[in-house]
Amino acid sequence: xxxANEDRTSGVVTSGRWGQIYDDLKSAILxxxxxxxxxxxxxxxxxxxxxSRTLVRAALQALAHDRxxxxxxxxxxxxxxxxxxxxREVFEARAIxxxxxxxxxxxxxxxxDIKVLRRHLDEEHKAIHDGRQGDAVMLSARFHEGxxxxxxxxxxxEFVRSxxxxxxxxxxxxxxxxxxxxxSHAHHALVDAIAAxxxxxxxxxxTSHLVDLLSGIDVSESAGPQRKLSEILRGV
Amino acid sequence: xxxANEDRTSGVVTSGRWGQIYDDLKSAILxxxxxxxxxxxxxxxxxxxxxSRTLVRAALQALAHDRxxxxxxxxxxxxxxxxxxxxREVFEARAIxxxxxxxxxxxxxxxxDIKVLRRHLDEEHKAIHDGRQGDAVMLSARFHEGxxxxxxxxxxxEFVRSxxxxxxxxxxxxxxxxxxxxxSHAHHALVDAIAAxxxxxxxxxxTSHLVDLLSGIDVSESAGPQRKLSEILRGV
DNA sequence: CGCTGAGCAAATGAATCCAATCTTGCGCAG
DNA sequence: CTGCGCAAGATTGGATTCATTTGCTCAGCG
Numbered sequence: 001x002x003x004a005n006e007d008r009t010s011g012v013v014t015s016g017r018w019g020q021i022y023d024d025l026k027s028a029i030l031x032x033x034x035x036x037x038x039x040x041x042x043x044x045x046x047x048x049x050x051x052s053r054t055l056v057r058a059a060l061q062a063l064a065h066d067r068x069x070x071x072x073x074x075x076x077x078x079x080x081x082x083x084x085x086x087x088r089e090v091f092e093a094r095a096i097x098x099x100x101x102x103x104x105x106x107x108x109x110x111x112x113d114i115k116v117l118r119r120h121l122d123e124e125h126k127a128i129h130d131g132r133q134g135d136a137v138m139l140s141a142r143f144h145e146g147x148x149x150x151x152x153x154x155x156x157x158e159f160v161r162s163x164x165x166x167x168x169x170x171x172x173x174x175x176x177x178x179x180x181x182x183x184s185h186a187h188h189a190l191v192d193a194i195a196a197x198x199x200x201x202x203x204x205x206x207t208s209h210l211v212d213l214l215s216g217i218d219v220s221e222s223a224g225p226q227r228k229l230s231e232i233l234r235g236v
Numbered sequence: 237x238x239x240a241n242e243d244r245t246s247g248v249v250t251s252g253r254w255g256q257i258y259d260d261l262k263s264a265i266l267x268x269x270x271x272x273x274x275x276x277x278x279x280x281x282x283x284x285x286x287x288s289r290t291l292v293r294a295a296l297q298a299l300a301h302d303r304x305x306x307x308x309x310x311x312x313x314x315x316x317x318x319x320x321x322x323x324r325e326v327f328e329a330r331a332i333x334x335x336x337x338x339x340x341x342x343x344x345x346x347x348x349d350i351k352v353l354r355r356h357l358d359e360e361h362k363a364i365h366d367g368r369q370g371d372a373v374m375l376s377a378r379f380h381e382g383x384x385x386x387x388x389x390x391x392x393x394e395f396v397r398s399x400x401x402x403x404x405x406x407x408x409x410x411x412x413x414x415x416x417x418x419x420s421h422a423h424h425a426l427v428d429a430i431a432a433x434x435x436x437x438x439x440x441x442x443t444s445h446l447v448d449l450l451s452g453i454d455v456s457e458s459a460g461p462q463r464k465l466s467e468i469l470r471g472v
Numbered sequence: 473c474g475c476t477g478a479g480c481a482a483a484t485g486a487a488t489c490c491a492a493t494c495t496t497g498c499g500c501a502g
Numbered sequence: 503c504t505g506c507g508c509a510a511g512a513t514t515g516g517a518t519t520c521a522t523t524t525g526c527t528c529a530g531c532g
Contacts, residue, residue: 289488
């Protein structure tokens, strides 16, 4: 199941064992095993993990901060359904941050870093080949995170991690093509540029890669997912 | 006391009334009313706010996610003490994000937006004049947030908000000059550029403003603040 | 036949309670 | 006199329990 709980929530807390639940739920959501909009009742999750609602609540709160779940007062927790506006903003933010990060990574990448990236690529390729789309989007996200880590920017790495998580949700919601999740050749070209220490190439490749990703999803203006069903049925 | 709890934690949750505690503590930390490294015992806070430890824990967890407090397992919560490395990274991140945001804001700023910014400036000026440094840094942060809001980028606004919060902590820790918090003239020039819809000027002014801020703090390499008191006293 | 309102059930919000862990102070041995 | 070890106190971690809000159902009325 692609153990992803090695560094806890994003290095934030490490407190207690609710991080386990956090990681599990996060994996499930990102891998699209739980559909956006799904209700996440506290006691149900508590029963699944054999823990109290207290821990479930802590995990849900952390996920809410990552915007992967939406907490509605006295209603419950739901898997987030990013609006198209939010989707556009996520990619705009990535377009601002990630090219710079890629350039920084290219500037200081060591051979060992490149090896790590290529290993990521291999895993991703295998996941795509095996048809495990859920794992593929997660590995793609981890690839982008990996670049940020090479850049040595822990804070920007956090931002990239957050944005990639949300991107995974967005792609699962609005994807038009099935191969939307990071075509491998784009990633390969990126690694080559970084390995060659060419900052400009890395920056531009990242930009075009993000444009590619964005072109693969439908962000045309329309009623957001917040619209009530009644309004939709009324044909408003 | 500068009511800041109008939009809750960063629009994240709005759940329950622990947001009140969150906002209060955040204000106190950013205004430097609580020194970095200070322990924040749960039941003490619970007594102060006449509330159960449950809510205090929720607030502390949210603050931990913002990196304003550090949660140590079985130890407790402490006001964060960003290392110099973290300090540098925060400003590097700001240098990447904020100029772009300023340019976007300049591109689409309406007269009403400018009025809001100028009102921020007035409050900030008054706070500085009155010697209320704590409020000044908070208002400075809100000014930067305001620019991001004008840019219409809610996600980047969140990032800027987070970075500005941490900057406030950093400045209070490593400031050399006392006037470090955003000299007003820099902010005025920024507003002028945005009002004139000149994206390039806004971007460059923001960059130089951030460089200015960074030059005002001491980020020279040295042992981080994680050093034990014993090591310091030993003169290591 | 449709609409309104009271009542019921379920889920969340918050407080209290118990357990586990760390800190600190004291005592004793070397 | 100093250093190690142990026990008591304090503090956090997690579970259980009570209260409140929300949403739904169904009876009564227009």
